[in-house]
Amino acid sequence: MLLTLAFPLLLLGGMAIAAQSSINGALSMRTDVVTTAWLTNVVASIILLLLVIFFEHTQAQTMFSVPSWQLAGALFGNFSMVAIVIAVPRIGTAATIVAIIAGQIIMGLLVDHLGWFGNTQIVLDYKRVAAITLLAGALYLIYLSNVRSKLIS
Numbered sequence: 001m002l003l004t005l006a007f008p009l010l011l012l013g014g015m016a017i018a019a020q021s022s023i024n025g026a027l028s029m030r031t032d033v034v035t036t037a038w039l040t041n042v043v044a045s046i047i048l049l050l051l052v053i054f055f056e057h058t059q060a061q062t063m064f065s066v067p068s069w070q071l072a073g074a075l076f077g078n079f080s081m082v083a084i085v086i087a088v089p090r091i092g093t094a095a096t097i098v099a100i101i102a103g104q105i106i107m108g109l110l111v112d113h114l115g116w117f118g119n120t121q122i123v124l125d126y127k128r129v130a131a132i133t134l135l136a137g138a139l140y141l142i143y144l145s146n147v148r149s150k151l152i153s
Helices: 002-030 033-055 068-091 093-114 126-152
Strands: none
Touching: 002 033, 002 068, 002 093, 033 068, 068 093, 093 126
16 A cells, blocks of 8 residues: 555655745745755754654654764755755756756665665666666756746746
């Protein structure tokens, strides 16, 4: 059952990231990049804290005993949010999301190939290289479309 829901949830999650990126980009035009990232993280932290307290209270103490390198995900999340907030007003939501996805896939390929972070090693083959090449082509075409739209307007 959960596996059946995985892909629809991931698609909705991806749509949420695109919406969040666009909203945060607009917010950054009224405040600034750092304030936008801060506000987004504070609101998310409050919501997540309440979820942990009410639904995952048995896990709350476990989070203080994890290896410190596993907390680096928060730093990466903050970095990616700031990058998105900077990019959206300049290159548009679609180009930003394609670039973020390309970055995620490149890092995913490295993690898989090298077996980082305790993951199973998956060899980087020509199919995976072809996939990232096609994604780079998509990013280029979207970027060209953005540049042409700006020249026309």
